[in-house]
Amino acid sequence: MEAHFTEWLNLGIRWIHMITGIAWIGASFYFVWLENNLNRSNPREGLSGDLWAIHGGGIYHLEKYKLAPPKMPENLHWFKWEAYATWLSGIALMLVVYYLNPSLYLIKPGVELSPAMGIVIGFGSMIAGYVAYHLLCDSPLGKCPALLGAVLFVLIIAAAYGFSQIFSGRAAYIHVGAIIGTIMVGNVFFTIMPAQRALVKAIEDNTTPDPTLPAKGLLRSRHNNYFTLPVLFIMISNHFPSTYGSQYNWLILAGIAILAVLVRHYFNTRHDSSKYVWTLPAAALGMICLAYVTAPAHRAPSAAPVAAVEQPASETLAKVEEVGEATPAEQSSSENVAPAAGDFAKVESVIQERCTVCHSVSPSSPMFSTAPAGFVLDTPEQMKAQAAKIHAQTVATQIMPLGNITQMTQDERDLIGSWIAKGAQIN
Numbered sequence: 001m002e003a004h005f006t007e008w009l010n011l012g013i014r015w016i017h018m019i020t021g022i023a024w025i026g027a028s029f030y031f032v033w034l035e036n037n038l039n040r041s042n043p044r045e046g047l048s049g050d051l052w053a054i055h056g057g058g059i060y061h062l063e064k065y066k067l068a069p070p071k072m073p074e075n076l077h078w079f080k081w082e083a084y085a086t087w088l089s090g091i092a093l094m095l096v097v098y099y100l101n102p103s104l105y106l107i108k109p110g111v112e113l114s115p116a117m118g119i120v121i122g123f124g125s126m127i128a129g130y131v132a133y134h135l136l137c138d139s140p141l142g143k144c145p146a147l148l149g150a151v152l153f154v155l156i157i158a159a160a161y162g163f164s165q166i167f168s169g170r171a172a173y174i175h176v177g178a179i180i181g182t183i184m185v186g187n188v189f190f191t192i193m194p195a196q197r198a199l200v201k202a203i204e205d206n207t208t209p210d211p212t213l214p215a216k217g218l219l220r221s222r223h224n225n226y227f228t229l230p231v232l233f234i235m236i237s238n239h240f241p242s243t244y245g246s247q248y249n250w251l252i253l254a255g256i257a258i259l260a261v262l263v264r265h266y267f268n269t270r271h272d273s274s275k276y277v278w279t280l281p282a283a284a285l286g287m288i289c290l291a292y293v294t295a296p297a298h299r300a301p302s303a304a305p306v307a308a309v310e311q312p313a314s315e316t317l318a319k320v321e322e323v324g325e326a327t328p329a330e331q332s333s334s335e336n337v338a339p340a341a342g343d344f345a346k347v348e349s350v351i352q353e354r355c356t357v358c359h360s361v362s363p364s365s366p367m368f369s370t371a372p373a374g375f376v377l378d379t380p381e382q383m384k385a386q387a388a389k390i391h392a393q394t395v396a397t398q399i400m401p402l403g404n405i406t407q408m409t410q411d412e413r414d415l416i417g418s419w420i421a422k423g424a425q426i427n
């Protein structure tokens with residue numbers, strides 16, 4: 001029952017997180033677009049530009065003031081609760097998913113790290129990340145945006161590497177996302193909002209606003225804009241085990257972050273110049289390259305399984321022992337003595353022991369009230385039908401069993417790997 005309500009808690013918070021995140025990022029995209037598309041030729045007195053747009057059946061006219069309108073409008077819309085609500089719901093989601101079940105989701109299997117320490121590191125890194133970022137922006141480096149960007153990138157990937165050593169792949173990615181998200185919301189809270197408040201106050205007091213404040217706010221808001229696409233990837237990354245499940249997950253994240261920034265840069269610059277048009281195709285090409293470099297090494301693709309299936313497995317084994325040298329069929333399956341193709345009984349008992357506590361119509365694990373991800377391995381037919389997914393998550397990557405809570409051994413992974421390589425026969 002408890003697992004059931006945790007699931008609904010997760011659902012509710014995740015939904016809110018998505019809604020507020022869309023509102024925040026949507027507004028951010030819109031205002032950067034607006035800024036880039038302002039018509040700045042011959043603006044009216046006191047304006048830096050204007051823009052006409054049609055949307056939802058109506059025509060809009062927007063004007064941007066150079067610094068401030070002569071008189072404060074009665075209703076001024078602020079955009080801040082989208083950001084705060086996204087961050088708060090993100091933290092809540094992190095609590096429900098990772099910090100309620102640290103041994104399952106947070107800590108990397110085999111790493112000696114207490115759950116409490118893991119949580120402290122997780123939280124601490126968000127605060128440390130923001131402080132480091134803020135100091136860097138205010139340092140002389142802040143005057144050199146490209147270099148600052150490069151330094152930030154290296155630091156973020158260093159954090160990803162650090163996390164990947166102690167956290168599960170999913171948790172490592174999410175914590176990088178949490179650092180970036182905290183920087184983004186910190187920018188809103190500590191820089192952009194105060195700058196806007198000072199601007200509004202100056203207008204109300206009829207004093208000249210400090211012109212450096214909006215510039216500072218704009219720089220931080222630009223940073224936020226470049227952070228959005230990498231963060232969006234991280235938010236969906238837990239659906240893609242070939243990224244976070246890899247041993248080199250931090251490098252893959254670095255690759256994807258570069259692509260994301262290239263795409264953002266294309267959209268941010270295309271109105272001013274065509275200097276960066278190459279960034280969009282370059283990002284697409286990079287994505288294809290990443291798909292290739294992350295492909296799992298193939299074991300025994302076509303010929304071997306057929307041969308192995310046709311030949312009774314016990315015979316194959318016996319032959320290997322006799323000859324003392326593997327035939328091509330066996331060579332392609334495993335360095336160890338290949339388990340027999342018909343030896344499904346062993347595979348079945350491994351899956352029953354290591355997987356079906358969770359992946360069953362009625363899981364015996366108290367942590368799940370239904371099969372996680374709807375993925376059921378109760379019958380031999382289901383095991384065969386799901387062989388490709390089993391391979392992806394327990395052989396190619398080792399993200400299952402979750403947190404290796406059921407202590408699956410490498411030999412068992414190899415056993416399942418060669419069973420699948422030989423065609424996943426169940427009789």
Ligand code: HEC
Nearest residue numbers: 238354355358372373375389390393394400401402405406
């Ligand atoms: C402690 C419980 C637990 C154990 C044990 C476990 N899993 Fe999972 N498994 C999960 C959870 C939770 C998910 C959903 C992950 C997510 O949030 O995407 C999952 C997802 C999966 C998926 C992805 C399904 C899909 O369609 O997306 C596969 C495949 C999988 N597990 C295979 C296995 C195999 C094979 C084993 C045994 C070697 C195993 N799991 C053991 C909890 C478990």
